[in-house]
Amino acid sequence: MSQEFKLTTVEQMEADQARLHETAVSVGVDTWQDRVKNQMPHCGFGEKGICCRICAMGPCRITPKAPKGICGATADAIAGRNYLRMAAGGAATHSDHGRECAWKLYDASEDGYYHVTDASKLLKLAKEWNVPTKGRDIYDVAHEVAQLAINEYGKPTGYQRWTERATEERRKVWEKEDIMPRAVDREVVTAMHMTHMGNTADAEALVRQSLRCGLSDGWGGSMTGTEMSDIMYGTPMPHETEGNLGVMALDQVNIVCHGHDPAVSEMIIRYAEDPEMLKLARKVGAKGINVVGLCCTGNEMMMRHKIKMAGNFLQQEAVILTGVCDAIVVDVQCIFPNIGPVSECFHTKFYTTSPIARIPLSEYLPITSENAGDVAKKIVKEAIENFPNREPGKIFIPEHKHIANVGYSCEGIKSRLDTVTNSHIDEIDTYKPLIECVKSGVIRGAVAMVGCNNPKVRPDYSHIEIMKKLLENDIVIVATGCAAQAASKAGLLDKRAKQFCGEGLRRVCTLADIPPVLHMGSCVDISRMMLLVTGIAKDWGIDTTQLPVVGCAPEWMSEKAVSIANYVVATGIDTYLGIDPLVGGSPQMMQLITEGTKKMVGAGYIINTDPDALVQSIIEGIEAKRAALGI
Ligand code: SF4
Ligand code: MSK
Numbered sequence: 001m002s003q004e005f006k007l008t009t010v011e012q013m014e015a016d017q018a019r020l021h022e023t024a025v026s027v028g029v030d031t032w033q034d035r036v037k038n039q040m041p042h043c044g045f046g047e048k049g050i051c052c053r054i055c056a057m058g059p060c061r062i063t064p065k066a067p068k069g070i071c072g073a074t075a076d077a078i079a080g081r082n083y084l085r086m087a088a089g090g091a092a093t094h095s096d097h098g099r100e101c102a103w104k105l106y107d108a109s110e111d112g113y114y115h116v117t118d119a120s121k122l123l124k125l126a127k128e129w130n131v132p133t134k135g136r137d138i139y140d141v142a143h144e145v146a147q148l149a150i151n152e153y154g155k156p157t158g159y160q161r162w163t164e165r166a167t168e169e170r171r172k173v174w175e176k177e178d179i180m181p182r183a184v185d186r187e188v189v190t191a192m193h194m195t196h197m198g199n200t201a202d203a204e205a206l207v208r209q210s211l212r213c214g215l216s217d218g219w220g221g222s223m224t225g226t227e228m229s230d231i232m233y234g235t236p237m238p239h240e241t242e243g244n245l246g247v248m249a250l251d252q253v254n255i256v257c258h259g260h261d262p263a264v265s266e267m268i269i270r271y272a273e274d275p276e277m278l279k280l281a282r283k284v285g286a287k288g289i290n291v292v293g294l295c296c297t298g299n300e301m302m303m304r305h306k307i308k309m310a311g312n313f314l315q316q317e318a319v320i321l322t323g324v325c326d327a328i329v330v331d332v333q334c335i336f337p338n339i340g341p342v343s344e345c346f347h348t349k350f351y352t353t354s355p356i357a358r359i360p361l362s363e364y365l366p367i368t369s370e371n372a373g374d375v376a377k378k379i380v381k382e383a384i385e386n387f388p389n390r391e392p393g394k395i396f397i398p399e400h401k402h403i404a405n406v407g408y409s410c411e412g413i414k415s416r417l418d419t420v421t422n423s424h425i426d427e428i429d430t431y432k433p434l435i436e437c438v439k440s441g442v443i444r445g446a447v448a449m450v451g452c453n454n455p456k457v458r459p460d461y462s463h464i465e466i467m468k469k470l471l472e473n474d475i476v477i478v479a480t481g482c483a484a485q486a487a488s489k490a491g492l493l494d495k496r497a498k499q500f501c502g503e504g505l506r507r508v509c510t511l512a513d514i515p516p517v518l519h520m521g522s523c524v525d526i527s528r529m530m531l532l533v534t535g536i537a538k539d540w541g542i543d544t545t546q547l548p549v550v551g552c553a554p555e556w557m558s559e560k561a562v563s564i565a566n567y568v569v570a571t572g573i574d575t576y577l578g579i580d581p582l583v584g585g586s587p588q589m590m591q592l593i594t595e596g597t598k599k600m601v602g603a604g605y606i607i608n609t610d611p612d613a614l615v616q617s618i619i620e621g622i623e624a625k626r627a628a629l630g631i
Pocket of ligand 2: 260296313334450452453481522558561
């Protein structure tokens with residue numbers, strides 16, 4: 001008889017974290033749980049966005065007694081500038097990741113370390129960009145496409161070429177509102193210039209540039225990251241793997257890859273499968289080599305390979321605290337500097353690989369197109385040699401893990417939808433079956449669950465509780481980033497999780513053989529979500545603002561999330577936030593980001609730090625969109 005399927009509860013995950021924290025205490029190292037306490041209470045000025053340190057006459061802080069900075073900047077100007085700087089930081093970060101991916105494709109060759117894996121995706125993009133393909137070597141095509149993608153970053157005139165994929169209606173809105181994104185570098189520099197001392201003090205103009213900067217990321221840099229990665233490492237398609245700390249293996253060499261850019265982890269995976277390395281692992285007494293992922297590098301790996309996911313953002317110290325992490329190798333973004341001190345208390349080797357993320361107490365091995373294989377091989381070999389150095393008294397591996405069905409790229413979703421069409425009469429390769437389900441009400445709508453963990457709220461609780469409530473209400477979920485990993489940890493990426501859905505969604509999951517939460521990838525892969533909503537809107541014949549689809553980031557923390565929220569809103573999708581966007585000291589800014597953008601682009605933020613109230617407002621928002629469509 002098959003065992004009853006149960007989700008892992010947040011309480012169980014917290015008990016695992018608490019047990020690992022005991023290890024941290026016993027070895028004398030702090031973790032985020034300790035540091036949160038030390039940082040309380042947060043600075044009230046920072047929380048409200050009304051501290052300005054943009055020039056050295058300051059820092060200036062706004063109070064009832066001091067309503068203006070020394071230059072005369074008001075709370076609206078200061079909060080608006082801080083907000084735009086966050087959006088610009090996020091757009092720069094995602095986009096630079098995308099640029100690195102484009103350079104890797106530019107360097108790709110038959111006999112190099114980076115290859116063209118999805119030639120059909122490359123050829124499709126070449127056609128879209130009018131790059132000749134007939135009779136040409138695939139690598140010549142790849143180099144020309146990569147060069148065009150790289151040139152997008154700094155082109156002196158014109159708009160992002162990826163925006164041509166948007167609906168005509170969206171493009172018109174962006175043109176009318178003067179937020180059509182130009183080159184990424186231009187938008188980020190403009191944002192920095194506008195927010196320099198003595199420039200823009202008008203909150204509305206700052207919000208407009210935030211939207212534009214965000215668009216240059218979502219419909220620019222992030223899309224470049226996703227597309228280039230798919231071409232080089234393969235477009236994700238549905239398959240099964242596992243997630244949560246229980247994937248750490250006692251009897252194997254564990255190599256944890258963390259960060260965002262798959263250029264490093266792809267190489268680690270390749271060399272961990274090398275027979276020479278496997279032989280070496282057996283020689284030191286290990287049964288194999290277990291490469292696992294954290295954060296978005298973990299998402300990239302699990303989406304394309306059967307690689308297991310060890311955890312999300314707030315588990316990065318926990319993986320080392322298991323005592324069986326033989327090496328942790330990081331690329332860029334979301335990496336705690338405290339990985340250094342925690343690793344030092346264990347046998348764990350800590351490698352940094354990018355000049356963008358240099359961290360004390362790590363061994364720095366920069367990875368380039370020329371040396372990637374050699375460096376990866378060295379890391380894998382040293383991790384194996386480190387296996388016998390584990391200290392048994394420090395080992396504790398939590399048991400929790402779940403099956404995770406992942407790989408739902410747009411192509412992956414369409415491949416599942418094709419299975420429920422009648423091949424004699426229906427078109428294939430469309431979103432029409434999904435649209436029919438939404439129109440008939442079998443599915444009420446969809447929510448894109450995205451973003452990080454943030455100790456300001458109970459970690460993973462908001463993600464999981466909101467998802468469960470949405471599923472009960474027949475609302476399908478697409479997820480990326482640490483939100484997708486929260487679903488994986490809880491068991492919501494297991495197809496059996498359909499038992500927690502309302503009747504309609506449960507039926508759809510059965511027919512299409514999908515889990516109720518569709519893992520779409522990493523943070524840059526929110527660009528896939530933009531293409532998904534655009535594809536659905538085009539197949540339906542309506543604008544994206546009309547779709548019963550919303551975004552939700554209940555536990556966001558990074559500047560990248562601010563950039564994402566801006567491009568999601570600019571794409572016409574209301575975005576529900578569970579963490580305050582640090583502008584509360586300016587009523588004008590609050591009004592602009594919740595109501596003002598609705599007038600500009602047809603969508604805005606709904607902010608509520610109570611997850612129960614937030615999910616209720618999402619359900620009401622989706623039902624209101626349905627009512628407006630008359631469905
Ligand atoms: Fe103060 Fe104005 Fe300088 Fe900001 S820009 S620190 S408000 S003087
Ligand atoms: S990793 S940006 S904590 S989602 Fe993309 Fe997770 Fe947020 Fe980093």
